[in-house]
Amino acid sequence: MFLNSLSGRFLMLTVVFVMLAEVLIFLPSIARFREDYLLLRLERAQIASLALLATDEMISEDLERELLSNAGVFNVVLRRDEMRQLVLSSPLPSPVHATYDLRAASPLDLIRDALDVLRKRENRVIRVIGNPVQAAGLLIEVTIETAPLRANMIEYALRILALSAIISAVTAILLFVAVRVLLVAPIRRLVGHMTAYAEAPEDARRIIEPSGGVTEVREAEQALRSLQTQLTGALRQKERLAQLGGAVAKVSHDLRNILTTATLFADRMERSNDPAVARAAPKLVGSLSRAVNLCESTLAFGRAEEPAPRLERLFLRLLVAEVIESEQLASREGELTFITDVAPGLTIRADSEQLFRVLSNLVRNARQAIEATGRPGTIEIGGGEDEETWWIRVGDTGPGLPEKAREHLFTAFQGGARKGGFGLGLAISAELIRGHGGRLDLVRTDEDGTEFIIRLPKAAAVLEVAAQ
Template sequence: MTVLFVMVAVVLVYLPSIASFRLNWLNDRLAAAQVAALVLDAAPEGSLSEDLELRLLEGVGAKAIAVRGGGRRRLLAVDDVPPEVSKTVDLRQPSWLGLTREALETLFVPTRMPIRVIGPGMGVDFVEMIFDERPLRRAMLDFSRDILLLSIVVAGITASLLYFALQWVIVRPVQRLSRNIGAFASRPEDAARVIRPTGRSDEIGLAEEALAQMEATLANELRQKRRLAELGLAVSKINHELRNILTTAHLLTERLDRVQDDTVQRVAPRLVATLNRASAFCEATLAYGRATEHLPQRSRFALKPVAEDLADLTGLAPEAAIEFSVQIPDDLMVDADREQLSRILVNLIRNAVQALRQAGATDGPPRITVRAVRLGHEVQVSVQDNGPGIPERVRENIFGVFQHSSHAGGTGLGLAIAAELVNLHGGTIALADTPIGACFRFTIPDCEPTGEDA
């Protein structure tokens, strides 16, 4: 491409150059012709032999020379003066466009007949000469060949320098980037494969810095995910065995009901409730540890009875005396998986119960309110409590596993499970802004538009 571009530039320069070369060549011949004519004019009449005049003409390369000045015209010619010429070239008022056109005609449309050239002279009106055009064309071809060879050399040198410059400045750094991307992709957890920026200040340097930051972040994330996966596998195994132990302990505690002892009767219910919470925690951990949740088996059903069936969850904290209310229209239908929607509500309500049991209410008696409303082709459900709320520092990653817990010793798995189930339904879940307490709001879109309005 560089050679091509250089050759295009040479062509643009060549046209005025060849026209200038032709003009200079003709002017030189006119000057030589005028000198020959002046020699003849200065010599006494008859003192120059015909042989000397012929040699003067041959030295100039002309068949005839005429000089006009001082009111007279001096002619120097050979015996066989051409009776006619193919064209006349007047150089007294040349134009570059005309000179370029005539130069191209000389190169590509040569003529066998002589041409007449008229040009200005020194101390005379003009100088006129007739000569064969073939020597001029040969000189122009030699000049064009030299220009072509020089252009090829210049283009080759320029292309080589440009190639090595691009190879060093752009190609090699880009190849380094691509090799690093391939090497990092094979083992993204290896921190040694993160690219080291060279400190360049151009776009490639910016790309190196951005790639290094991205690879470092990704490597750290993958290492963290791997550790969490290993931890999750270990926790799942422990919980599986712990759940079996708790089941046995639960069966044994049921026999305490038969013991007629006040202390036993007072402690037994609390022990049973504690074992139930431990079993539920193990089940939640194992549920989240499954590879995937099954896709929702959707059906249309009334939402209010599902929410009302969860009122017993407030029994997880009987000492808190939590009020539970459901503000859902009787005819509100939802298109969802009944079991998964119930799990979403269970996790959100249990989260609210645990928060109220631990920190209490901030406005009146403890209460949990479940609301729902239809908005076009989706149902919006909110679970709100009047507890202490969620601190700002944990709001950003509140739905991440192992990121937040609403009570001491918890892991936040309930919110992570609820978010996963909502996403399976194609909905969204978020922590809404409320003046008191916490309000989790999620949407369940219809599988197909129903046209039902809120």
């Protein structure tokens, strides 16, 4: 409906407020009209009195009645001094109902008296007192009927109301057109942009270009542009992630077959007579098994979520030693020092494969950060427990994380700390720890190094929920 639209409601409000303004103007106008009407009667009465004075008060009754009739009054009293009064009089049709002194009437008094005349329909006789024109005496007093006064006031009021209606209509139409041009049209254009963008949010060409001339509309367009830009970027990233998931699934399928074959050869290496090969074969088999398991779970972010952790009791020191041994093989000898600060008997409840991945990601990031400096460094892994949690600290003496990496530390494809990195390692690690009901937090990062802490809950209820 029209009245439910912004234009319709604004039109109705315009008419209401314009009429209210006209009412506020109407009341003083009616009061002023009544005052002018009465002053005109006083002036005519004064002229009639002066005519009587010019003839030395020698006029006929017929002339006196004509003078009073022309003045529109019944009686005239002109007080020129304290000793002398000039009087024109005729019979009154009824007693004097009220006396009004225009010499000291306030605006509110005039408005009240004017409304009183309009409200009362019966014809009454009133006395009016005022100052003579040109200071021709002390005061002038007349008696008149209210019927002619009321009739003239009603006629004047109707003209005022008709004029007010015309002014209201013209003003409302002009404001209606102005609102449609200045406000409604830009809002409709904004809605049109939103509708067009909703049809294809991935299309960057549909992002709105702010063009509004009204400040508020332009601010709304700028806010919408920012929102659309962020949403389009998020949708594109989501599409890339979906494509990555498909690609990872295909690579994982083929890689699993390759790794399965490599595992068979590694099994044969365990039967080698070379002691070094026999010692290395179990570790090679373990690494290949982890790679196969990783391929079978289609890696992180290749699917919508990581599999639920399979919780079991494990010795943290043995797991840390296995992580360090893997990273020592990848590091150059003499450049890195690994320190382990975990009690030999400390056991925790976690998924060994997932926790191995988390620690490997953290230690690998630390190793690569130190190697990038070209200077020797230290990586320390510590572990412990309190009443509610098990905790694991991973710290290094590297150069610290850059500012960009800190802003999106645990966000995929945005938290990369080195050139060529995709920022997946920390995002995967944080997701795996959340799956355990725990948290992965950055403790510090500065020129002296970086330190992360993993907290895993001991509460059985939390662990069970996380494992579901």
